[in-house]
Amino acid sequence: MVQEPKFTISGLRGVWGEDLNEESARRHIEAFAVFLQKRSGKKVILGRDSRKSGPIISAIAIDILTKAGLEVIDIGIAPTPTIIFLIRTMKLDGGIMLTASHNPPEYNGIKFLSEKALYVDADELIEIKTYLGSQPTDNTGGTVNEDLSLGTQHVEHVLVNIDVDLIKSKNFKVVIDTINGAGYKLGPILLERLGCVVTVINDTPDGNFAHIPEPLAENLTGLADKVKEVGADIGFAQDPDADRLVLCNEKGEIVFEEYTLALSVKSVLQKTPGDVVVNLSTSNTSEDLVNDTGHKLYRTKVGEGNVVEGIITHNAVIGGEGSGGVIYPTMNLCRDSLVGMALVLELLVKEGEPISEIVSKLPKYELVKTKMPFEGKLTNVIEKVINALPDGKPDTQDGLRIDFPDRSWVQIRASNTEPIIRIWAEAKTRERAEELVNNIKSLL
Ligand code: MG
Numbered sequence: 001m002v003q004e005p006k007f008t009i010s011g012l013r014g015v016w017g018e019d020l021n022e023e024s025a026r027r028h029i030e031a032f033a034v035f036l037q038k039r040s041g042k043k044v045i046l047g048r049d050s051r052k053s054g055p056i057i058s059a060i061a062i063d064i065l066t067k068a069g070l071e072v073i074d075i076g077i078a079p080t081p082t083i084i085f086l087i088r089t090m091k092l093d094g095g096i097m098l099t100a101s102h103n104p105p106e107y108n109g110i111k112f113l114s115e116k117a118l119y120v121d122a123d124e125l126i127e128i129k130t131y132l133g134s135q136p137t138d139n140t141g142g143t144v145n146e147d148l149s150l151g152t153q154h155v156e157h158v159l160v161n162i163d164v165d166l167i168k169s170k171n172f173k174v175v176i177d178t179i180n181g182a183g184y185k186l187g188p189i190l191l192e193r194l195g196c197v198v199t200v201i202n203d204t205p206d207g208n209f210a211h212i213p214e215p216l217a218e219n220l221t222g223l224a225d226k227v228k229e230v231g232a233d234i235g236f237a238q239d240p241d242a243d244r245l246v247l248c249n250e251k252g253e254i255v256f257e258e259y260t261l262a263l264s265v266k267s268v269l270q271k272t273p274g275d276v277v278v279n280l281s282t283s284n285t286s287e288d289l290v291n292d293t294g295h296k297l298y299r300t301k302v303g304e305g306n307v308v309e310g311i312i313t314h315n316a317v318i319g320g321e322g323s324g325g326v327i328y329p330t331m332n333l334c335r336d337s338l339v340g341m342a343l344v345l346e347l348l349v350k351e352g353e354p355i356s357e358i359v360s361k362l363p364k365y366e367l368v369k370t371k372m373p374f375e376g377k378l379t380n381v382i383e384k385v386i387n388a389l390p391d392g393k394p395d396t397q398d399g400l401r402i403d404f405p406d407r408s409w410v411q412i413r414a415s416n417t418e419p420i421i422r423i424w425a426e427a428k429t430r431e432r433a434e435e436l437v438n439n440i441k442s443l444l
Pocket residue numbers: 101102239240241242243244
């Protein structure tokens with residue numbers, strides 16, 4: 001028997017037809033339906049990215065949820081942030097998003113969302129797991145309603161919270177690469193509403209991603225070439241479920257992913273100074289920007305839900321993850337590529353300089369990301385590492401991060417899925433960052 005995919009707060013993810021198949025999808029969606037019934041849930045939303053297996057899993061979900069008596073709003077292909085936005089604003093009882101984010105096209109995933117408009121939390125996950133193998137009670141009254149137009153409400157909400165006239169006055173020339181993914185429609189709509197002259201590449205959501213989906217520089221050469229070809233002011237790349245955003249400057253150079261959040265932080269702090277929340281793996285660039293304003297940057301465990309919780313706890317004005325995940329609570333309480341585009345364009349107008357210039361003035365760090373095989377227990381080595389590096393300030397919220405007086409840091413985290421650990425280090429110079437990584441490796 002094929003093993004089922006690992007079920008975590010991020011849902012389940014696997015290769016469709018192998019570990020993630022009709023049987024495992026059905027079992028987990030049935031457990032989620034029981035969970036919704038226990039809460040007297042009535043109305044839920046269902047969305048998906050553009051993968052070929054999406055319609056099959058969607059049909060399974062509609063079958064289970066309607067038989068359980070739920071009213072299902074089927075929004076079709078839509079960004080993850082759009083689903084999360086609609087759960088909150090329409091006061092829905094939860095939702096399901098079918099996506100494997102940046103994984104290759106043969107993968108798919110099922111993300112379960114609660115009425116808090118967030119992925120189910122650790123306690124809710126434990127509860128749902130107890131329902132695996134149970135059937136929801138048969139109920140009449142279940143319906144499905146296809147509404148593909150709801151996504152524009154998300155765009156409208158971004159627009160009411162940004163200076164549209166200011167951005168419109170510039171008629172920016174922009175290129176957007178939607179990777180034939182979930183952002184294919186709403187991304188370009190938002191940019192057009194902001195008065196941009198938009199060139200769209202890869203906007204056929206047929207399940208064939210135009211390039212390797214992870215939004216890294218080496219996968220975004222098509223965007224870079226198009227920016228140069230049309231002489232655009234800026235280029236945007238979304239990942240397949242349109243929560244992450246990566247930028248391309250006017251010279252056709254992909255901007256390091258950490259700067260998407262840093263530029264968004266700069267944009268927000270200019271209009272609303274306040275505290276900021278990022279995860280423990282995010283570059284110090286954003287922290288320096290916050291420190292300059294006299295406000296505080298808080299760090300949480302890695303994971304979108306942890307950052308969102310931190311933003312709420314600290315009443316932060318913005319937050320996010322260094323990998324291109326911008327969370328601006330005024331617009332949406334999750335990583336949202338539409339929000340990132342709006343904030344970066346607003347900054348572009350206010351700074352009055354090309355995007356390459358704005359980026360070159362950001363605080364600069366070198367981030368080195370490595371991983372190595374590791375079989376033991378991370379807790380056993382944490383103390384050893386802390387003792388060996390006494391000039392650093394340790395943080396053990398998530399693995400171990402040690403910050404040093406010269407603004408460098410090193411982080412060790414175990415992988416949830418493989419017998420490896422990730423060792424990341426950041427410093428003003430690459431040599432120092434590499435030295436930190438090598439120090440840790442020699443201690444393990
Ligand atoms: Mg994603």
